[in-house]
Amino acid sequence: MTILSASGDELKAREAQAGAVRASFEAAGFEPVTIPVLQPAEIFLDRSGEDIRRRTYLFQDPGGQELCLRPELTIPVCRHYVAAEPAGKSVARLCASGPVYRYQPQGSAKLSEFNQCGLEILGPADEVASDVEMTSLGIAAVEAAGVTDYELEFGDLALFGELVDALAIPDAWKGRLKRQFWRPAFFDSLLSDLSASEADTDKPDRQDGLLSVLAGLKEDQATALLQDVLKLSGINAVGGRGIDEIASRLLEKAADRTTERMPDEATALLANYIRVSCPASTALARIHDLVQAGGISVDRGLGRLEKRLAALAKAGINLDKAVFSTGFGRKIEYYTGHVFELRVPRLGVDAVVAGGGRYDGLLQTLGASAPVQAVGCAIVLERLFLATSGQTTSNKGAK
Structure with a gap:
């Protein structure tokens, strides 16, 4: 477990810097809220993704409830909003700060406990304007601390989703491609599996026996079967994926055995698209040429991207220095649109000092009666301090 300790003048400097970040967000009209450290585990396990x-x-706890130490602030803040505004009809500008906890392997230099200061715009607000405001506030907080040697990267998950939806492939495949977007190795493997020839799919697989049993079952039947198998084996599912999610994934693999392969053109287009990484100023033209050559139209997504990039440039963000990557999604699976990160490479494994994006589907999964527009950003305060002091978690002597 790696924790960054401080005392004396350094502690005062860190606290002063953190206070300045919070004050800048409150000055921008964000209301501070407090969020409990202890949270129901399921709200994160079902929404945040594998990472x-x-x-x-x-x-x-002694009563049998499965809890967790909060690994981030966005989901608890969204629960706070939904509790007060279940219809999601009013705009809230909320700011929360405090420690979050993420396990790291023994010997890792990455921090297991660190402080975030996050802000969220929740409810009906202009999409482009709020995307740009959130990005600008994150950049301003980092620059106000004196950090200028950061790298800035953008992505757009909605554009990827529109591309996948435009392909002439089964709907089940579209869902799987979208779900694996955040896991590059799994995405490449899935793309390879879906495009494999019939001879390739005849190769033996350790799951063949189970898949043949599941083939043709309905999802509730597959879930019940897996529950029986686990019960007979004395295995309890604690944390991680639920039985219903495992059953759904296995049914998808079983269905692949009886579904035709993905067309070569679609495979090539997806493989080429996911690897685009270029200055944000040239991204629109690069993506337009690529999808046009593939005979696919994503005009709505490209139009939205064009407006956002123009607004970012108008806000003073240098698009020649920023990078736009089509395969970038921040490894958090509730994001649905614009995403961004600021990294300071000299910090090594903890290079990300700020990041955020749009997550319009999250609040409905937390109890809102309809989809709610939402965009957020978080600053990692320890990393920001290290970036201003010229240190890293390694040479700082983290414990």
Whole structure:
């Protein structure tokens, strides 16, 4: 477990810098809220994605409820909003700060406990304007601390989703491609599996027996079967994926055995698209030429991207220095549109000092009666301080 300790003048400097970040957000009209450290585990496990799921500290209280130490602030803040505004019809500008916890392997230089200061715009607000405001506030907080040697990267998950939806492939495949977007190695493997020839799919697989049993079952039947197997094996599912999610994934693999392969043209287009990484100033033309050559139209997404990039440039963000990457999604699976990160490479494994993006689908999964527009940003305060002091978690002597 790696924790960054401080005392004396350094502690005062860190606290002063953190206070300045919070004050800048409150001055921009964000209302401070407090969020409990202890949270129901399921709200993160079902929504944050694999990267957060496998690093969440889980335990059961004496009453048997599965809890966790919060691994981030966005989901709890959204629950706070939904509790007060279940219809999502009013705009809230909220700011929260405090420690978050993510497991790191023994010997890792990455921090297991660190402080975030995050802000969210929740409810009906102009999409482009709020995307740009959130990005600008993150950049301003980093620059106000004296950090200028950062790298800035953008992505757009909605554009990727529109591209996948435009392909002439089964709907089930579209859903799987979208779900694996955040996991590059799994995405490449899935693309390879879906485009494999019939001879390739005849190769033996350790799951063949189970998949043949599941083939043709409905999802509730597959879930019940897996529950029986786990019960007979004495295995309890604690944290991680639920039985219903595992059943759904296995049914998808079983269905692949009886579904035709993905067309070569679609495979090539997706493989080429996901690897575009270029100055943000040239991204629109690069993506337009690529999809046009593939005979696909994503005009709505490109139009939205064009407006956002123009607004970012108007806000003073240098698009020649920023990078736009089509395969960039921040490894958090609730994002649905614009995403961004600021990294300071000299910090090494903890290079990300700020990041955020749009997550319009999250609040409905937390109890809102309809989809709610939402965009947020978080500053990692320890990393920001290290970036201003010329240190890293390695040479600082983190514990």
